Amino acid sequence: MLSKNIKPDDAGPSGNVIRRVLVVDDSRAQRRLLVATLTKLGFDVIEAESGEAALAIARSTEIELVISDWMMPGMDGLTLCQKFRALPRETYGYFILLTSKNEKGAVAQGLDIGADDFLTKPINSEELRARIAAGERILRMERELNEKNRLVVATLEEISLLYDALNRDLIEARKMQQSLVRDRLRTFGTAEVALLLKPSGHVGGDLVGAFELPDNRIGIFAIDVSGHGIASALLSARIAGYLSDAAPAQNVALIQQPEGGFRVRPTAEVADMLNKIMLSDMKSDLYFTMTLAYVCLSTGETEITQCGHPNPVVLHADESVSFHGNGGLPIGLVTDASYESFSLVLEPQDRLILYSDGFTECPDRSGQELEETGFAAIVAKSAALPAQEMIEAMVWDLDSFAGGDGLMDDLSCAVVTYREPDART
Structure with missing residues (x-):
């Protein structure tokens, strides 16, 4: 050798x-x-x-x-x-x-x-x-x-590490977004408000909330920012700051009086202000839909402005369901958009439901959407349940309608139960 x-x-x-x-x-x-x-x-x-x-x-x-x-x-x-x-x-x-x-x-x-x-x-x-x-x-x-192949493997390992880091950040972001809805059930005298926030991913662009107003009224809002993910979640968090009772001076639904205290700004004016803020200050390509409602706790009189959001629902005490609304323009799209309000009266034991299009636009396996008719059936089916259990049942029924394959869009919902004026808790 x-x-x-x-x-x-x-x-x-x-x-x-x-x-x-x-x-x-x-x-x-x-x-x-x-x-x-x-x-x-x-x-x-x-x-x-x-x-x-x-x-x-x-x-x-x-x-x-x-x-x-x-x-x-x-x-x-x-x-x-x-x-x-x-x-x-x-x-x-x-x-x-x-x-x-x-x-x-x-x-x-x-x-x-x-x-x-x-x-x-x-x-x-x-x-x-x-x-x-x-x-x-x-x-x-x-x-x-x-x-x-070596470069591909090395790149995939690097991407995996980046994904793990991003996933951890998104988990924390989800916790922070969920904290914006601190109380899923709040009682305001003669009204009880139950809230649902269920993003389809880690974070989403939906948000719901309630806040106290002067003159024995409460405000309830439901918003849906266009798109999904971090940018939508950040915008929804910023909007939440404009509709919070934690800092009344920053709440656009309130007007601070020179002599002290606050008075209520009409819902249509609030929508107009948010539209101007979106177009002049934020300068974002995103926009959002919203329904903003004021409910009088003593009379049930309700003022609502709808900005491209799905039509509000009233579940009546007799378990019948009615839709209300006039559509309206989304916020952040049109510079000279105008917004109008409408009114309705909640009778004792009526429920006002504000919800995102994740419900009505949810498709079944054949691609057929739930739409308002299907949503009304889901609402009526759960009418006898307490508000929080009702929301859980609605999500369960929606998932069954979709075929049990998981929901593809963010879900949000606010259910206001109006009681007898003398049935305060």
Whole structure:
């Protein structure tokens, strides 16, 4: 066995991927001839006189090309090729069988075992050079593919780390958005307000809330920001700051009086103010729909402005359902948009329901949307339940309508239950 000077990082001729060639032949003369030819071509050459010796070399040395005689005593070239293929390797090794056989059956057998090419004895140096060049092309493509795969794997691992970090941030963002609806059930004298906020993803653009007003009234709002995700959630959070009783001076539904205290700004004016804020201050490509309602706790008189949001529902004490509204324009789309209010009166035990289009536009498996008729049926079905349980039942029934595959849009809902004026809690 003969070995030339071999360095692990040596490159083959002209930087080729084949650097090291293992020549296997029981004929010393044939080996010498091949070694001389390959050395002139600039390769590092190792020679072995048997298949067993060649396999031992291949186990300990990185070999890019094996040129082996087919017919040898002991382990023949075919068996060597099979065992060479079974070795654990980081890269592919090219295998050329030397044979005096030219039967098609023999060639097919060699290909089945794992040989890449064949050379017929006696060997022509030009043909040998051409066969090695073909192997070079295959190995180069294999190395390039491996490198691209490595880059893909590394990139996917980096993306996975980024996704994990983003996922953690989104989970925290969801907690913060849910905290905007601190109390899912609030009691205001003769009225009880139950709230639902259920984004389809980590965060969404829906928001509902309630706040106290002077003159024994309460405000209830439902908004739906266009789009989904973080941008929509951030905008909905900012809008919530304009409709909060935590900071009355910042609530656009309230007008601070010079002598102290606040008076109530009409719902249509509130919509107009929010439209101006969206178009002049925020300068966002997003917009939102909204329903804003004021309910008088002593009389049930209700003032509502609808801004592109679904029509409010009244669930009457007799469990009948009626829709109210005039549509209106969304907020943040049209500079000179005008908004109008309408009125209705809640009777004792009536419920006012403000909801997002995630209910009415929910499709079943055939693509048919629930629409107002289906929503009315869902509302009426749960009419006898307490407000919070009613909301849970509505979501359950909506999911059943959708086929149980999960809901694709954000859901939000505010249910105002109006009691007898003397039934305060």
